Amino acid sequence: MQKIYPIIAIIGLVISISSVFKKSPFFNFVGLQILIYGLLKSADYIMPALPAQVILMYMAMSVFSFIIYFSIQEETFKAFLEPMRSLFADDNKKFLRLIIAFIALPLFAGYLTYAKVKPTYDPPVSARIVHPEPPSQMDFKGKTMNVLGLENPLRKDTANFAKNVEEGKKIYYQNCFFCHGDDLDGKGHIADAFNPVPLPFRGTDTIAQLPESFVFWRVAKGWRGLPAGSGPWNSSMPSFEDFLTEEEVWQVIMFIYESTGNKPRSWE
Amino acid sequence: MADVSVKKGLTKGVIKLTVLLGISFLFLFVLGKLLPTPTEDGYRVFPLIGSRVWVWIIAQLHLNFAAFVLGVPIFAVSMEFLSWRRSDERLDRIAYDFTKLFTLAYTITAAVGTLLLISLPVLYPKFMDHMMKILGPTWWLYIVVMYVEVMVCYYYYYSWHKMKDNKGTHVAIGGLLNIMGVIMLLITSAWVGYMTTPAGVSETGELLSRWKAIKTHMWIPLSIHRLCANVVFGAGIAASYAAYRFIVAETDEDRAYYDWMGYTSAMISIGFSLILPGVGYLLGVEIYSFNEQMGIQLMGGFFAWLWVMQAILIGAILMFVNYYLWISLNKMPGGERYFKYVKYLFVTMLLGYAVWLTPHSVALSLDEARKMGTYHPVLGNLGVMAAKNTAVVITYLATFLSFAIFKMSNKEAVVSWAKLGNALRGLIVIGSTVIVLILGVYSYMVSSAVRVKILSPIQFGVFFLAIVALFILDAKMFKGAKILGEPRWGKMPERSQYALIGITVTFTWLMGMMGYMRSGGRQYWHVYGIMQDTSPDAFLPTHGFASVVTSILTVIFFALMGLLFYGIMKLEKKGGQGGAKA
Numbered sequence: 001m002q003k004i005y006p007i008i009a010i011i012g013l014v015i016s017i018s019s020v021f022k023k024s025p026f027f028n029f030v031g032l033q034i035l036i037y038g039l040l041k042s043a044d045y046i047m048p049a050l051p052a053q054v055i056l057m058y059m060a061m062s063v064f065s066f067i068i069y070f071s072i073q074e075e076t077f078k079a080f081l082e083p084m085r086s087l088f089a090d091d092n093k094k095f096l097r098l099i100i101a102f103i104a105l106p107l108f109a110g111y112l113t114y115a116k117v118k119p120t121y122d123p124p125v126s127a128r129i130v131h132p133e134p135p136s137q138m139d140f141k142g143k144t145m146n147v148l149g150l151e152n153p154l155r156k157d158t159a160n161f162a163k164n165v166e167e168g169k170k171i172y173y174q175n176c177f178f179c180h181g182d183d184l185d186g187k188g189h190i191a192d193a194f195n196p197v198p199l200p201f202r203g204t205d206t207i208a209q210l211p212e213s214f215v216f217w218r219v220a221k222g223w224r225g226l227p228a229g230s231g232p233w234n235s236s237m238p239s240f241e242d243f244l245t246e247e248e249v250w251q252v253i254m255f256i257y258e259s260t261g262n263k264p265r266s267w268e
Numbered sequence: 269m270a271d272v273s274v275k276k277g278l279t280k281g282v283i284k285l286t287v288l289l290g291i292s293f294l295f296l297f298v299l300g301k302l303l304p305t306p307t308e309d310g311y312r313v314f315p316l317i318g319s320r321v322w323v324w325i326i327a328q329l330h331l332n333f334a335a336f337v338l339g340v341p342i343f344a345v346s347m348e349f350l351s352w353r354r355s356d357e358r359l360d361r362i363a364y365d366f367t368k369l370f371t372l373a374y375t376i377t378a379a380v381g382t383l384l385l386i387s388l389p390v391l392y393p394k395f396m397d398h399m400m401k402i403l404g405p406t407w408w409l410y411i412v413v414m415y416v417e418v419m420v421c422y423y424y425y426y427s428w429h430k431m432k433d434n435k436g437t438h439v440a441i442g443g444l445l446n447i448m449g450v451i452m453l454l455i456t457s458a459w460v461g462y463m464t465t466p467a468g469v470s471e472t473g474e475l476l477s478r479w480k481a482i483k484t485h486m487w488i489p490l491s492i493h494r495l496c497a498n499v500v501f502g503a504g505i506a507a508s509y510a511a512y513r514f515i516v517a518e519t520d521e522d523r524a525y526y527d528w529m530g531y532t533s534a535m536i537s538i539g540f541s542l543i544l545p546g547v548g549y550l551l552g553v554e555i556y557s558f559n560e561q562m563g564i565q566l567m568g569g570f571f572a573w574l575w576v577m578q579a580i581l582i583g584a585i586l587m588f589v590n591y592y593l594w595i596s597l598n599k600m601p602g603g604e605r606y607f608k609y610v611k612y613l614f615v616t617m618l619l620g621y622a623v624w625l626t627p628h629s630v631a632l633s634l635d636e637a638r639k640m641g642t643y644h645p646v647l648g649n650l651g652v653m654a655a656k657n658t659a660v661v662i663t664y665l666a667t668f669l670s671f672a673i674f675k676m677s678n679k680e681a682v683v684s685w686a687k688l689g690n691a692l693r694g695l696i697v698i699g700s701t702v703i704v705l706i707l708g709v710y711s712y713m714v715s716s717a718v719r720v721k722i723l724s725p726i727q728f729g730v731f732f733l734a735i736v737a738l739f740i741l742d743a744k745m746f747k748g749a750k751i752l753g754e755p756r757w758g759k760m761p762e763r764s765q766y767a768l769i770g771i772t773v774t775f776t777w778l779m780g781m782m783g784y785m786r787s788g789g790r791q792y793w794h795v796y797g798i799m800q801d802t803s804p805d806a807f808l809p810t811h812g813f814a815s816v817v818t819s820i821l822t823v824i825f826f827a828l829m830g831l832l833f834y835g836i837m838k839l840e841k842k843g844g845q846g847g848a849k850a
Contacts (some may be wrong), residue, residue: 048640053631054647057580061621064584068591069614071763073607127573127631133565136797148561186641196637204712205628205648209568210561230569263715265560267521 003142005014006045009038025070025080036062053125115125130209132230140241152211152264154250161254168255171248175240176256194236201256215264217249217252219244281374283420288378289411297494299390309393309802319391324787326384326823328780332501332825333377334456335494335779336447340370341421343536345442362529364428368508371425372832374418392803395794398473402481403459410455417448453498454491461486464790465558466798473798485558489551491752497541501779504772509833512766514758524758527684530768531596537771538589538667542735546658546728554721555789562789562796570626573787573811576627579656581778583621587668588767588774590617593670595764601753602676608646613666613673620663626650627737641832649712657724658708661731662701668735669697675744679749689745693738700734776825780818788814 012034019027041059043050071077082097087093087100135149154164172180179198207215217225221238223235241248255262257264306312315323344366351359352844376447389396400407424441431438461484468480475481510530517523554564565571594610628651630636630644649655681689707727711719790796792806800806809817 019293029328047646048644049636050647051630051632051636051640051644054626054644057625058622061580061583063626065587065614065618065621068587069611072591072597072610074761077761077763094305123634125631125633128629129565129569129572130631131568131572133569133791136559148559187621192638195634196632197641203643203648203650204654205643209652209716212563213560213725226474240661265716 005038005041007038009035009042012036012038013022023079024083025076026083029080031156032057032066033062035197043067053109073199124229126234128234129230131214132226134214135227136219136223140220140246143246147217149214150216152212152216152250152253154247154254155212162249165254165258167248168251168253171244171252172255175243176252179236186257196234198236201260201262204262207256207260208265210265212250212253212264216249216257219249219253274423274426274430275522277422278419279295281422282415284375285378285418286413288382292382295386296389303390306393310392310397311590311803312391312393313804314387314391318805319387319803321817323384323387323391324784324817325824326380326387328783328821329825329828330377330380330384331783332776332779332821333373333380333828334452335498335501335753336505336551337370337373337377337421337502338453339498339500340366340373340443340506341442341449342499343503343533344370345439345446346444347532348435349439352439358525358528361397361525362532364636365529365751367425367428369506370502371421371510372836374421376828376832378418386751390811391758392794395778395799398795399459399462402469402473402475402478403462404623405478406455406458406482410452413448413451413455417452433620437473443791450495453494454487457494458482458484458487460786461490463795464562464786465555466795469795469798471798473795477571485554486551489547489554493544493547493551496540496547497791499540499778500537501772501775503533503540504672505829507533507537508769509533511768512723512833514760514765514838515762520758527599527757527760530765534589534592534768534771535671538671540806542664542668545664546725549728559796565791566785566789570808572629573627573789574781574785576625577781577811578707578778579624581774581781582661583624585771585778586663587617587621588771590614590667590766591671592771593667593674593769595761595767596674597677598761599759600674600677602680603674606673606677609673610670613670616666617663620659620666623655623659624663625688626655628652653724654708654711654719657711657727659706661727663702665697665701665704665731665734668738672738672742676746678752678755679746680738680752681745681749686745689741693741696734696737696741698729703730773822773826777818777822780821781814784814784818 012031014031016031016035019025019031024084037055037059040050040055054098078210087097136146136148137173138145138147143221151239154160177188179188179192179194180186180201181191181198184201186198188198191198201207220238220239220241222239223232224239226232226235304313311319313319341487344363347359347366350356351363369576420441424438424445427438427441462481465485466481467484468477468482469475507530510526510533514523514526514530517526552563552567555566567575590613594607594613597606597610626647628643630647633638643651683689704727707723707730710721714723788808790801791808792801793799794801
């Protein structure tokens, strides 16, 4: 099935190019939409497939923008509307009108409705909040901590920085590595057993976006600490306050930042 | 709005406001006696839709109208000033038309404000008691300023023709009106600022310093953001009004005038909107520095999806604006020479739009989540601020170029260095784009503090420098230029006017959604961290529900605006131009 999308893109390209020669903006528009759809669906030849939600957004944007583009100049816009006007108004297009307006379009609408309501065994698509909002206060082993403004106390101990990172490394390999992976890329041995998969720490879009206080809260509280809006049932992260001391949590946080080259978000 | 003398107009305004305030206090008194006492927590429940949705709709409607009546006077007075200095009758007419619009809108604003004034103390008495305890004096100041503003506004409007030979004084009165407007804005922003980023109180809500309770983290950035947004919004409404009048116009003369009015209003709206991303950024920085948790919630947590929605809507607004400018080339003699550039601007806009709306966290099916992981390796990179800021700056630059092209399309430079000037223009455009792109890529490699505090401001700085440089260059290059013909005002297809209406409807909806986000940032607090919301509504509604509420109030707002437009047209028919007596 996947192999069909490049062919769809090529068909779109051919329609688009030929309609340029035939000076038909409407079919150029149709061709371009088919081309863009085919290309977006073919993305998995060079990267993981684009999610359906993103493709839908891009296509909606594309339809909106290209209608705008083809209606800038009066003559182009008239030519753009011409096939539709002709289909619904010309006497010699009665048969085509019958086919398109009374058969093809209702069938297409029917198919869309069917596709929308047909029973499926897939769980519903969910909009997951990857960085949920932390509470302003939390309880850590009976100690009340203000998450707001919470700082890693070990950062001040610059003399023992390397030692703390080293300790963090040990803790990581004893507790986190199975899920978050040897390369801290979220691809641990048992990562595939979970849905959603564990977070990677590399790259610019996870821990690099967060202050250490946030990471401390997530490590300490795991899925149990997530607010209801963030779907606590949607995470397999254990509450590490049950297994680690406060100092150990800070040490492992230092390790994951240090080994990925990321810096905690701060205002300094 | 038949012709009315200054004295009569002024008396009418004061009576109207006093009656509305009187009604409010009477209702408050009567309702306080009639309604059952509030619950132990200090709440009453509004029937059917609940207190929150009721106050939400009324407050947002009031804010929409207030934005309009505070925003429009800024450029109405600017137009009058220009008409006075240049002795341009057409500018005077447009300034008067704007004034007519906002003066009439004052009544609706005050009426909706009255409803809010009744609703809040009745439905949330304990919360309002707290607000009065902390910021009470500002409330009395607000009433005084409101009276002064209404008097100045009515005087400004009704003395228009009478003071036509004394324009300087009249413009000064307009200036005073705007000063009053800004003071009103500062007072109301102080209330919202206190609720969201409180200061000057103890943990139990006891007042420690009233000035600190006013001067919160959010106060000034929110005020600046609202001030700019009010101008954008007010000008947008004026553009919609002009578009509507263009569509229903019966003579070429009217069509030409309203085409010009629509263009002028739309350009003011878009001109000011250039500042909004930067000012919004400042507001975001202040929220983060007040409370990182709130910042995370607004930017990356529950509300992250609204930024995607915002991107879709602002992208649509910019597309509408560019569309309007591109279509306007049709009415410029010589405009056809520039159509060849439109496709490049379009592609730039399209790519910028695509990056801007790419979400960071994507809604995934089980299968997609398994294949992709948490973040898509490519889309994930487009979803962060480094990419967004770059896309925003480049799309705004493209929009400015569309405007510049429109402005120069009926001119031909005659200066000896025209070729060099064109090369310089190309260099500025390409150079600034390349710099913005390089800074955008470099943003991925630095800490967030460097990105937020240094690189992003530089990106916006490069953008502003580029448009200032282009502006100066074009002014020098086209000085004494050969004019190929005057713009054929009125020769615009109707669809271009729907683009103007589309801009304003989208903007109104966006304001509603962003208002929901700003308010929702407090979560289950009336005053964040100080006074908890313990009402049955102390939960965040879903985005879907918020969209429905926002859509309904947008429809109500435009229905009321439609009534306003209809009223103006009817009164014009009844009594000539209507309004102030000469």
